[in-house]
Amino acid sequence: YIKDLKKREEVDSKSILIDPLTLSDSFGYRSKPFSLSYDVLRGMSKTHIIKSIIKTRKEQVSAFCVPQPDKYSSGFIVRKKRKFYSDKKEGDLTNAEKRRIEDIIEFMLNCGNTDNFWHADSFETFVGKIIDDSLTLDQATFECVRNKKGELIEFFATDGGTYRVADSYDDDDYTSKEVEIKGYVPSYVQLFQENVISEFYPWELGFGIRNPTTSIYTNGYGKSELEDMIQTVTSILNSDLYNANFFRVGSSPKGILRYSGNINGNTVEDFKRQWQAQVAGVMNAHKIPLINADKMDFINTHVPNKDMEYSQYQEFLIKISCAQYTIDPSEIGFPMSGSTGVQPMFEGNNEAKLKYSKDKGLSPLLKRLEGWLNKWIVSQLDKDYEFKFDLGLIAEFELEGVDASESY
Numbered sequence: 001y002i003k004d005l006k007k008r009e010e011v012d013s014k015s016i017l018i019d020p021l022t023l024s025d026s027f028g029y030r031s032k033p034f035s036l037s038y039d040v041l042r043g044m045s046k047t048h049i050i051k052s053i054i055k056t057r058k059e060q061v062s063a064f065c066v067p068q069p070d071k072y073s074s075g076f077i078v079r080k081k082r083k084f085y086s087d088k089k090e091g092d093l094t095n096a097e098k099r100r101i102e103d104i105i106e107f108m109l110n111c112g113n114t115d116n117f118w119h120a121d122s123f124e125t126f127v128g129k130i131i132d133d134s135l136t137l138d139q140a141t142f143e144c145v146r147n148k149k150g151e152l153i154e155f156f157a158t159d160g161g162t163y164r165v166a167d168s169y170d171d172d173d174y175t176s177k178e179v180e181i182k183g184y185v186p187s188y189v190q191l192f193q194e195n196v197i198s199e200f201y202p203w204e205l206g207f208g209i210r211n212p213t214t215s216i217y218t219n220g221y222g223k224s225e226l227e228d229m230i231q232t233v234t235s236i237l238n239s240d241l242y243n244a245n246f247f248r249v250g251s252s253p254k255g256i257l258r259y260s261g262n263i264n265g266n267t268v269e270d271f272k273r274q275w276q277a278q279v280a281g282v283m284n285a286h287k288i289p290l291i292n293a294d295k296m297d298f299i300n301t302h303v304p305n306k307d308m309e310y311s312q313y314q315e316f317l318i319k320i321s322c323a324q325y326t327i328d329p330s331e332i333g334f335p336m337s338g339s340t341g342v343q344p345m346f347e348g349n350n351e352a353k354l355k356y357s358k359d360k361g362l363s364p365l366l367k368r369l370e371g372w373l374n375k376w377i378v379s380q381l382d383k384d385y386e387f388k389f390d391l392g393l394i395a396e397f398e399l400e401g402v403d404a405s406e407s408y
Helices: 002-009 038-044 048-062 095-109 123-137 230-248 265-279 311-324 351-381 393-399
Strands: 075-080 140-146 152-157 163-166 188-192 195-200 205-208 255-259 290-292 297-300 385-390
Touching (some): 048 311, 095 385, 123 140, 152 351, 163 195, 230 311, 351 385
Antiparallel strands (some): 163 188
């Protein structure tokens, strides 16, 4: 009777939040509407420029995957949740609170396997795996294993390309009470050879999306940067292939040799063979044509390397790729005109590049990762605590243009 009363009081929303083309839901999951499969996206991520961007971001994030040793260094911390509208100052932690924080940190470092850490990845390895999937597919997934009491005991990274949003996700018409737990139904499924092999409730699978959208045709999925870079990545591959083939099978003659007079044909052929044997180059790349004329001279047809290699166009493609991932080209080893410098991240007084990466690229990525870890892991261990990445005061000082050594 009470449930019936509560149901009468519920107010349903009127907006359509799912794909109206429900035919794609008939397999037990919602299809992701995209022109590129997960395998194609992973293939695109192996392009040297994209691979360098993803690897650089992973290495930068890995610097935060250790407990912060002091307030001057980068790392992560676990702290009590701060109250937004409290007039009381937060006091020092009690011994019990400190022990609780230590337990949570130990849990995070061993991915939950505190008794059998040989079995699991380290926290750094775990973060590297899901960041790779996130930057490639915009779909970072990790399973949260619970014991029979419902307590979180382990978490590990999984293949993001094998998971889909279940057709029962946020579906008020889903009435299968046999699979309903605590009022929830399976939200995600795992596929193998296009068949559903496992179902996951909201608390069993972390499903991280960085680029959500309100489009009703996305079915709750995100959109990877690579999906917007089809033409850019294709142009990078074509440019590399063109230049590689030029040196491998093409011809780049230095010029044309003209000779004159009544010269014996055999003598000319001997001269050709001797010339080609000495100066033709690899795969006849610099083979010199000989033609008959009034006198002997040399016509220079050599093309400068700068024009031949289309360096400006390649630089443009690299900048476009870096702009999509909001990273400076100099950070992946391509210092260019207009980039902020050549020094690596967190090394030297490189305020402009650090500010760019922190505000536009690295900081949002860390924020997303914080949210996923807090939602599916830390809040499940203890709702009074939260996980946070901390840049450290040294980097903050450099960001403001202050000499960190003097401040220290």
